[in-house]
Amino acid sequence: MRDLAAHPELLSLNTATVRERWGLEAIIEGCARHGIRAISPWRDQVAKAGLANVAKSIRAHGIGLSGYCRGGMFPAADDAGRQRARDDNLRALEEAVTLAAPCLILVVGGLPPGSKDIAGARRQVEEGIAWLLEAARPAGMKLAIEPLHPMYAADRACVNTLAQANDMCDRLGAGVGVAVDVYHVWWDPALEREIARAGRAGRLHAFHVCDWLVPTADLLLDRGMMGDGVIDIPRIRGWVEAGGFAGHVEVEIFSAANWWKREPDEVLRVCRERYDTVC
Amino acid sequence: MRDLAAHPELLSLNTATVRERWGLEAIIEGCARHGIRAISPWRDQVAKAGLANVAKSIRAHGIGLSGYCRGGMFPAADDAGRQRARDDNLRALEEAVTLAAPCLILVVGGLPPGSKDIAGARRQVEEGIAWLLEAARPAGMKLAIEPLHPMYAADRACVNTLAQANDMCDRLGAGVGVAVDVYHVWWDPALEREIARAGRAGRLHAFHVCDWLVPTADLLLDRGMMGDGVIDIPRIRGWVEAGGFAGHVEVEIFSAANWWKREPDEVLRVCRERYDTVC
Numbered sequence: 001m002r003d004l005a006a007h008p009e010l011l012s013l014n015t016a017t018v019r020e021r022w023g024l025e026a027i028i029e030g031c032a033r034h035g036i037r038a039i040s041p042w043r044d045q046v047a048k049a050g051l052a053n054v055a056k057s058i059r060a061h062g063i064g065l066s067g068y069c070r071g072g073m074f075p076a077a078d079d080a081g082r083q084r085a086r087d088d089n090l091r092a093l094e095e096a097v098t099l100a101a102p103c104l105i106l107v108v109g110g111l112p113p114g115s116k117d118i119a120g121a122r123r124q125v126e127e128g129i130a131w132l133l134e135a136a137r138p139a140g141m142k143l144a145i146e147p148l149h150p151m152y153a154a155d156r157a158c159v160n161t162l163a164q165a166n167d168m169c170d171r172l173g174a175g176v177g178v179a180v181d182v183y184h185v186w187w188d189p190a191l192e193r194e195i196a197r198a199g200r201a202g203r204l205h206a207f208h209v210c211d212w213l214v215p216t217a218d219l220l221l222d223r224g225m226m227g228d229g230v231i232d233i234p235r236i237r238g239w240v241e242a243g244g245f246a247g248h249v250e251v252e253i254f255s256a257a258n259w260w261k262r263e264p265d266e267v268l269r270v271c272r273e274r275y276d277t278v279c
Numbered sequence: 280m281r282d283l284a285a286h287p288e289l290l291s292l293n294t295a296t297v298r299e300r301w302g303l304e305a306i307i308e309g310c311a312r313h314g315i316r317a318i319s320p321w322r323d324q325v326a327k328a329g330l331a332n333v334a335k336s337i338r339a340h341g342i343g344l345s346g347y348c349r350g351g352m353f354p355a356a357d358d359a360g361r362q363r364a365r366d367d368n369l370r371a372l373e374e375a376v377t378l379a380a381p382c383l384i385l386v387v388g389g390l391p392p393g394s395k396d397i398a399g400a401r402r403q404v405e406e407g408i409a410w411l412l413e414a415a416r417p418a419g420m421k422l423a424i425e426p427l428h429p430m431y432a433a434d435r436a437c438v439n440t441l442a443q444a445n446d447m448c449d450r451l452g453a454g455v456g457v458a459v460d461v462y463h464v465w466w467d468p469a470l471e472r473e474i475a476r477a478g479r480a481g482r483l484h485a486f487h488v489c490d491w492l493v494p495t496a497d498l499l500l501d502r503g504m505m506g507d508g509v510i511d512i513p514r515i516r517g518w519v520e521a522g523g524f525a526g527h528v529e530v531e532i533f534s535a536a537n538w539w540k541r542e543p544d545e546v547l548r549v550c551r552e553r554y555d556t557v558c
Contacts, residue, residue: 111493111509115509116509116510116511117511118465118466118509118511122468149429149430150428150429150430150466150467151428151429151430151495151498153465153466154466154491154493154508154509155493155494158466160466160467160468161468163468163469164468167468186397186432187397187429187432187433187437187439188429188439189401189439189440189442189443189446190442212433214390214433214434215434215498216430216498219430219494219495219498229433230390230394230395230397230433231395232395232396232397
């Protein structure tokens with residue numbers, strides 16, 4: 001296993017972690033100041049700051065990307081909706097290429113409004129990714145399906161286990177892999193096996209960390225700082241690295257009541273500290 | 280598939296659904312009044328009403344049980360804690376026998392305080408059930424492992440998929456099966472396959488229904504009335520019945536902000552109506 005404390009350059013910040021109080025330019029400058037060498041920015045922040053400006057700024061600060069957030073949200077109630085989703089994914093792909101991201105993260109989407117057909121939603125996801133791959137492959141941009149915790153199956157992502165993502169990748173072929181976020185998968189009894197399977201297929205494209213708090217007060221916005229919850233992060237990182245993953249450890253914390261309220265400089269300081277000692 | 284509207288006797292009420300406003304005696308009388316022929320009571324309610332009184336009352340009203348809630352909570356920080364949990368399960372087992380329940384539902388428990396070792400907690404669960412089976416088999420009382428939604432993995436149950444419960448049952452042998460609650464398993468891509476597997480092994484012991492609301496406001500206490508959410512209940516019931524399940528459809532709704540606040544007579548009326556039309 002890699003010694004993270006000896007490799008600060010492997011830490012990446014998902015910009016959602018401090019976006020409530022800083023714009024993207026401030027985040028890039030803050031990361032540079034705190035010695036954080038990579039980020040994973042969100043599309044709306046990039047749009048606000050201007051794609052060309054962001055590309056220039058990260059180059060100027062020597063900041064790399066660990067991923068680009070995000071494509072996905074494929075299922076829709078009708079063909080027009082599905083095409084809008086696909087067109088939007090194509091734009092996300094182009095932005096990821098412009099920013100030289102190593103992969104485009106896919107949060108695949110849940111049930112279309114009014115639908116109870118989760119199997120159908122999953123088929124729509126697979127068809128959407130197959131369509132996007134036709135553009136992603138020639139562009140050399142990897143797609144990374146992020147299985148989301150089953151509590152998001154209805155409204156955010158109907159890909160909910162790594163086994164399911166692996167099955168989908170097997171069918172879709174080259175160019176698509178997975179993002180492993182400990183928050184979403186830590187509970188999975190098949191996790192070790194499925195990480196190894198993804199590793200053998202060379203499809204471990206991203207690794208995200210935060211923590212599961214007990215109790216968890218909110219389904220979406222109560223994620224914990226690494227070390228404050230029950231996830232055995234080093235164990236999962238060990239499996240991911242044994243599977244050949246050599247990329248960044250990306251910190252992504254949605255925490256409306258705690259970390260989003262704090263001074264971002266403090267948040268970055270704690271992220272670095274916990275990266276050294278807990279991850 | 281069974282025609283539920285033609286078989287009102289297959290409806291059962293998990294007493295948690297109306298327990299905020301009614302004691303167990305009032306629930307039994309209410310069910311009799313509404314033509315609900317079965318219940319699944321909770322241990323603390325039974326203790327409060329008196330075990331002998333409850334046994335007498337359900338007989339007097341012609342009310343059967345669809346299960347008894349609940350044993351489990353096996354993992355603990357030390358041997359003494361584990362033994363206390365086992366002793367408590369033995370008492371639950373005896374109560375289930377006294378009440379002639381068809382099975383004792385097991386909510387297996389999560390991580391011991393301070394632990395991040397979910398694999399270890401799972402081993403403790405399996406050891407605890409193996410111990411309890413030594414008493415359950417001669418008593419003729421079936422145990423039913425209820426896989427809980429992964430969002431409860433840390434604090435309520437570290438058995439989180441039907442595949443995992445099936446694997447555990449395979450190792451434990453005769454006398455233990457599963458309870459399928461649509462709320463906990465509806466998202467599972469392997470659900471149909473694992474229900475069929477449980478059916479082949481003759482271990483489908485209970486079937487619980489409610490609904491998954493979008494959005495869900497609380498991890499524990501925001502379950503929906505059947506029909507108000509996104510779960511395709513008839514599809515899952517079809518799989519369970521194809522697997523040989525011939526027992527009750529048990530309604531279990533934890534809903535602090537909505538159904539628990541309503542007049543229980545109204546809740547029972549809606550349960551019956553949705554049982555006929557939605558389940």
